[in-house]
Amino acid sequence: MNYKTYHIFFSKLSNSLRIKIVSNLDKKDMSVTELSERLKVEQSKISHALKELKECSIVIARKEGKQRIYSLSKSVVPILRLIDCHSKNCTKCRGCGR
Numbered sequence: 001m002n003y004k005t006y007h008i009f010f011s012k013l014s015n016s017l018r019i020k021i022v023s024n025l026d027k028k029d030m031s032v033t034e035l036s037e038r039l040k041v042e043q044s045k046i047s048h049a050l051k052e053l054k055e056c057s058i059v060i061a062r063k064e065g066k067q068r069i070y071s072l073s074k075s076v077v078p079i080l081r082l083i084d085c086h087s088k089n090c091t092k093c094r095g096c097g098r
Contacts, residue, residue, distance in 0.1 A: 012056045017041065017049045022072065025059060026080060029071040 013019060020039055024030065032050065036043045050070055053059040058076050061068040072080075 009056055009058075012052055012058055015049065015052075017045065018053055021046065021049055021053065021070075022058065022076075022080070025070060025072045026077070029069050031067045031069055033067075035070070 013022065017039070021035060024035060024038055030038070032043050032046050035041075035046045035050075039046070050059060050061075054061065057073050059070050060073050061070050063069075
Protein backbone atom coordinates (compact mmCIF):
# COMPACT_ATOMS: atom_id res chain seq x y z
CA MET A 1 0.00 0.00 0.00
CA ASN A 2 1.23 3.42 -0.92
CA TYR A 3 -0.05 5.64 1.89
CA LYS A 4 1.59 8.73 0.42
CA THR A 5 -0.50 8.32 -2.72
CA TYR A 6 -3.66 7.91 -0.61
CA HIS A 7 -2.86 11.12 1.23
CA ILE A 8 -2.36 13.05 -2.01
CA PHE A 9 -5.51 11.63 -3.62
CA PHE A 10 -7.80 12.24 -0.64
CA SER A 11 -6.31 15.65 0.10
CA LYS A 12 -7.43 16.71 -3.39
CA LEU A 13 -10.97 15.81 -2.28
CA SER A 14 -10.74 17.51 1.10
CA ASN A 15 -11.88 20.88 -0.24
CA SER A 16 -15.61 21.67 -0.33
CA LEU A 17 -15.48 23.36 -3.76
CA ARG A 18 -13.62 20.42 -5.29
CA ILE A 19 -16.16 18.02 -3.77
CA LYS A 20 -19.00 20.07 -5.26
CA ILE A 21 -17.29 19.97 -8.65
CA VAL A 22 -16.81 16.20 -8.44
CA SER A 23 -20.42 15.76 -7.36
CA ASN A 24 -21.69 17.81 -10.30
CA LEU A 25 -19.41 16.09 -12.80
CA ASP A 26 -20.71 12.77 -11.51
CA LYS A 27 -24.08 13.77 -13.00
CA LYS A 28 -22.94 15.43 -16.23
CA ASP A 29 -19.81 16.53 -18.09
CA MET A 30 -19.49 20.33 -17.96
CA SER A 31 -17.42 23.32 -18.94
CA VAL A 32 -15.96 25.84 -16.49
CA THR A 33 -18.78 28.22 -17.40
CA GLU A 34 -21.47 25.63 -16.64
CA LEU A 35 -19.85 24.70 -13.34
CA SER A 36 -19.46 28.36 -12.41
CA GLU A 37 -23.14 29.07 -13.11
CA ARG A 38 -24.36 25.95 -11.35
CA LEU A 39 -22.20 26.44 -8.25
CA LYS A 40 -22.43 30.24 -8.28
CA VAL A 41 -18.64 30.53 -7.97
CA GLU A 42 -16.23 32.68 -9.98
CA GLN A 43 -14.78 30.97 -13.04
CA SER A 44 -11.23 31.59 -11.82
CA LYS A 45 -11.93 29.64 -8.62
CA ILE A 46 -13.50 26.80 -10.61
CA SER A 47 -10.49 26.71 -12.96
CA HIS A 48 -8.06 26.59 -10.05
CA ALA A 49 -10.01 23.77 -8.37
CA LEU A 50 -10.16 21.84 -11.65
CA LYS A 51 -6.39 22.21 -12.03
CA GLU A 52 -5.94 20.56 -8.62
CA LEU A 53 -8.29 17.73 -9.58
CA LYS A 54 -6.57 17.24 -12.94
CA GLU A 55 -3.15 16.95 -11.25
CA CYS A 56 -4.36 13.78 -9.57
CA SER A 57 -6.34 12.54 -12.62
CA ILE A 58 -9.62 12.82 -10.76
CA VAL A 59 -11.02 14.83 -13.66
CA ILE A 60 -10.08 14.87 -17.32
CA ALA A 61 -10.71 17.48 -20.00
CA ARG A 62 -11.52 17.21 -23.65
CA LYS A 63 -11.67 20.03 -26.14
CA GLU A 64 -14.91 20.88 -27.91
CA GLY A 65 -14.39 23.89 -30.15
CA LYS A 66 -12.95 26.63 -27.96
CA GLN A 67 -14.19 25.07 -24.72
CA ARG A 68 -12.81 22.40 -22.48
CA ILE A 69 -15.38 19.94 -21.20
CA TYR A 70 -14.56 18.30 -17.90
CA SER A 71 -15.58 14.85 -16.76
CA LEU A 72 -14.67 12.43 -14.02
CA SER A 73 -11.91 9.98 -14.73
CA LYS A 74 -13.31 6.49 -15.29
CA SER A 75 -11.03 5.16 -12.55
CA VAL A 76 -12.54 7.54 -9.97
CA VAL A 77 -16.21 6.64 -10.49
CA PRO A 78 -15.91 3.19 -8.79
CA ILE A 79 -14.19 4.84 -5.82
CA LEU A 80 -17.09 7.26 -5.46
CA ARG A 81 -19.57 4.35 -5.60
CA LEU A 82 -17.62 2.58 -2.83
CA ILE A 83 -17.77 5.72 -0.69
CA ASP A 84 -21.53 5.97 -1.33
CA CYS A 85 -21.95 2.33 -0.33
CA HIS A 86 -19.82 2.83 2.77
CA SER A 87 -21.85 5.85 3.88
CA LYS A 88 -25.11 3.89 3.52
CA ASN A 89 -23.80 0.94 5.53
CA CYS A 90 -21.70 2.77 8.10
CA THR A 91 -23.28 2.55 11.54
CA LYS A 92 -20.32 3.56 13.69
CA CYS A 93 -19.40 6.87 12.08
CA ARG A 94 -21.94 9.62 12.49
CA GLY A 95 -20.12 11.73 9.90
CA CYS A 96 -20.59 9.32 6.99
CA GLY A 97 -24.09 10.42 6.10
CA ARG A 98 -26.36 8.63 8.50
